[in-house]
Amino acid sequence: MTNENKTRKKLLYITDQQEYTDHGTIGPLFNGYLKEYYDVNIVYFTKFKNSFQSKGTDYVIPQQYKKEISCYMDSKGVDLSSYDYVFVRNKPDILKNILESREKYGYKVGYRLSFPKKEEIYEAHKAKNSNSIMATVKNYFTKQSKKNLLSKCDIFMPTSKDMEDTFYADTGVRSFPLPAGLDPARITPHRKSDGEKRHFIYVGTLDALREFEKVLVAFTKVHSDNWHLNISTLDSEFARNVMQKYPTISDKVSILKADSFNELIGQIDDCDVGIALLPDIPIYSTAIPAKTMDYYTCAIPTLLTDNAKNRTLFTDDDALFCNFESDEIVEKLEMIINMSEEEIAKMGHAGQEKLLAHKRNYEIMAKELYEELESL
Secondary structure: OOOOOOOOOEEEEEEEEEOOOOOOOHHHHHOOHHHHOOEEEEEEEEOOOOOOEEEOOEEEEEHHHHHHHHHHHHHOOOOHHHOOEEEEEOOHHHHHHHHHOHHHHOOEEEEEEOOOHHHHHHHHHHHOOOOOHHHHHHHHHHHHHHHHHHOOOOEEEEOOHHHHHHHOOOOOOOEOOOOOOEOOOOOOOOOOOOOOOEEEEEEOOOOHHHOOHHHHHHHHHOOOOOEEEEEEOOOHHHHHHHHOOOHHHHHHEEEEOOOOHHHHHHHHHOOOEEEEOOOOOHHHHOOOOOHHHHHHHOOOOEEEEOOHHHHHHOOOOOOEEEOOOHHHHHHHHHHHHOOOHHHHHHHHHHHHHHHHHOOOEHHHHHHHHHHHHHOO
């Protein structure tokens, strides 16, 4: 039930994203299903323009004003006192400004943490025993500063409860985890890729922290020739530089770039199996990889790291698992190449159906978030 017969409340969602971004929860949840319950305005940033822009229900703000965003928006005629809720995505410096202005404008404050990037770097180095004492001290005070800001919020929206418990426990703030999910309006049925080869796809960055090169090494050791790998990444130049180290498989790897979510879905739809293997360290093992939801949007099964978090949602009936070790990855890739198309299609369909039914559905999540906010 919506609040159609009442004065509609307003929500401002300040992203950390550049203009035109529609990935993650921004497009389907905040700029989509949540609008059934609230009037929602989205703030994006730009580093290419120096002037404020109002585009439909969106605002585009020059990046240099993000730390003084409340004052800047006020100066541009945006009445912050008209908002019941102001949410901030990922950026503590923006959150600090919004919290400082809360009493003046009277809104409730929410913080959306999609992924703790600074903690990612620290934890990855920690796993390799490469953190300096200075880095450890800096990480401690950075985390304490974030927890202090969080404690002042009205609601905290981490990607998972495990992530909150691992990195931001004991803040005392009300928590409502918002994991990645599926948009039921965008799902597609599983379809076989063209040709006889098994087509894999990896979506995301290839940086050292994610150790994707371990997967590439595994592909060089696969005995079968009946495969192709697509890598869809925003940093195509970096990906091409990485691939120069693997000349023996260069003709079997295509590097792609998607400028929109619809384009990304088209790339995934052309493949059979998605890859979401990540090192089994706390920063990655406290949330199911968001790219997994992109894969199951197209009903293609995902190859996941075999850890407790991934097993909370998926089973061997709807996903593929292996430990993040080269020999095991090779063995699993060869098994997947030899699977029948019927087995793969059945697994992908089962995963898609499970996610839609198990609250990994943005339409359901919007309703639950509305109910949570109304109870604040």
